Amino acid sequence: MTGTALSRTLAAADPVTRLLCRHGDRSLVLSHRLQQCLTHAPSLEEEMAIANIALDLLGQTRALYGAVAERIGADGDDDLAFGRQASEFAPPLLVEQPNTDFAAVMVRQLLHDVWTRELWERLHASSDPFLAAVAAKAVKETTYHLMHATTWVVTLGDSTPEAHRRTQAAVDALWPFVAELFIDDPVSLAAAERGVAPRAADLRAAWDVRIGMILHDATLERPNDVAIPAAARPTAALREVIDELQELRRRHPGARW
Amino acid sequence: VTATPAQIAAAVPDPEMPEVTLGDLGIVRMVEVGSGCVTVTITPTYLGCPAVEVMAADIVAALQQAGWDRVDVQTSLSPAWSTAWITSEGRAKLGAAGIVPPPLGPDLHHALAELVPCPRCASRRTRRRSLFGSSPCREAFVCEGCGEPFERVKPV
Numbered sequence: 001m002t003g004t005a006l007s008r009t010l011a012a013a014d015p016v017t018r019l020l021c022r023h024g025d026r027s028l029v030l031s032h033r034l035q036q037c038l039t040h041a042p043s044l045e046e047e048m049a050i051a052n053i054a055l056d057l058l059g060q061t062r063a064l065y066g067a068v069a070e071r072i073g074a075d076g077d078d079d080l081a082f083g084r085q086a087s088e089f090a091p092p093l094l095v096e097q098p099n100t101d102f103a104a105v106m107v108r109q110l111l112h113d114v115w116t117r118e119l120w121e122r123l124h125a126s127s128d129p130f131l132a133a134v135a136a137k138a139v140k141e142t143t144y145h146l147m148h149a150t151t152w153v154v155t156l157g158d159s160t161p162e163a164h165r166r167t168q169a170a171v172d173a174l175w176p177f178v179a180e181l182f183i184d185d186p187v188s189l190a191a192a193e194r195g196v197a198p199r200a201a202d203l204r205a206a207w208d209v210r211i212g213m214i215l216h217d218a219t220l221e222r223p224n225d226v227a228i229p230a231a232a233r234p235t236a237a238l239r240e241v242i243d244e245l246q247e248l249r250r251r252h253p254g255a256r257w
Numbered sequence: 258v259t260a261t262p263a264q265i266a267a268a269v270p271d272p273e274m275p276e277v278t279l280g281d282l283g284i285v286r287m288v289e290v291g292s293g294c295v296t297v298t299i300t301p302t303y304l305g306c307p308a309v310e311v312m313a314a315d316i317v318a319a320l321q322q323a324g325w326d327r328v329d330v331q332t333s334l335s336p337a338w339s340t341a342w343i344t345s346e347g348r349a350k351l352g353a354a355g356i357v358p359p360p361l362g363p364d365l366h367h368a369l370a371e372l373v374p375c376p377r378c379a380s381r382r383t384r385r386r387s388l389f390g391s392s393p394c395r396e397a398f399v400c401e402g403c404g405e406p407f408e409r410v411k412p413v
């Protein structure tokens with residue numbers, strides 16, 4: 001399928017297909033952000049942990065994109081990852097945010113993992129058998145990711161003044177992107193109506209409780225909720241990720257492993 | 258005695274831990290034989306497990322060598338793979354290879370808090386270095402008794 005045909009088909013697809021694609025976009029972009037950290041991790045163990053988490057997220061992406069490709073008649077997951085413009089990806093702004101420092105990487109992961117851990121747990125009961133099967137695996141993977149991010153955020157927050165300051169700065173900088181995770185739109189509402197996925201807003205209460213406990217343990221302050229920063233999409237951050245992700249495919253069309 | 262297709266598929270070594278077979282790990286879920294064609298259903302340990310494609314190719318090669326020309330390998334996600342599916346023989350082989358088998362209990366927090374004896378010197382003075390080891394299914398430890406690193410299969 002050509003890029004244009006693909007984007008037209010996707011835009012007209014049913015809400016469940018679009019929801020699957022959106023979550024594929026989310027995990028692909030976050031996986032790529034983590035891959036950008038490789039060779040920069042503070043220790044060999046951390047290098048392996050980040051690579052493993054990025055690999056799990058990429059595996060989740062491939063499962064989700066594979067299902068989308070089947071539903072719209074595309075060739076496969078590569079079509080969706082490499083055959084679209086940055087403007088056609090719809091990840092939440094949170095996962096696009098750059099790897100400012102190690103604290104920012106771990107805080108971004110924590111805010112994300114608390115959300116997706118809750119999401120996968122609910123999707124386990126999805127009326128869509130495929131999504132329920134993916135969720136059953138992903139919830140186990142995400143549990144480990146969340147434990148890892150929690151350990152780091154608590155360690156850094158409750159540590160030296162410099163580490164505390166930088167971790168609080170990361171929480172403050174990323175907090176404005178949280179609200180978007182819990183905003184419903186016609187796609188999420190239609191999926192919720194069919195029993196395929198929970199409403200986005202329904203995940204907020206559990207998220208607040210768990211994040212509150214972790215921030216407390218980390219001696220970090222919970223920022224006040226603020227309006228989502230207005231941004232033209234695709235943002236420069238997303239364009240950077242997609243450009244880098246697709247570079248090999250652009251230079252060597254049809255390349256295979 | 259000729260081995261059945263189910264026995265052949267189950268005997269294929271795991272690409273990342275060749276000391277154990279795909280049967281030992283509970284990865285081979287079903288083997289069906291119908292008019293000269295074998296269909297093998299496997300389940301990935303983790304969604305991003307890079308070994309799945311190698312496993313499928315190895316199963317095809319093993320069955321073809323035994324004379325089964327038409328082999329189809331299917332991947333199934335549900336029910337999700339669990340370390341509880343590793344056979345007792347598989348657990349023994351892992352231990353003999355210096356990889357600590359996963360804990361049996363279903364409680365993840367208990368499993369992560371327990372002391373893990375060193376498979377080399379049996380010292381209980383071991384520390385978890387990372388929840389993430391050299392493959393998606395393993396975590397990394399170091400033994401303060403003998404100073405050596407080792408890995409355990411992560412409970413999922």
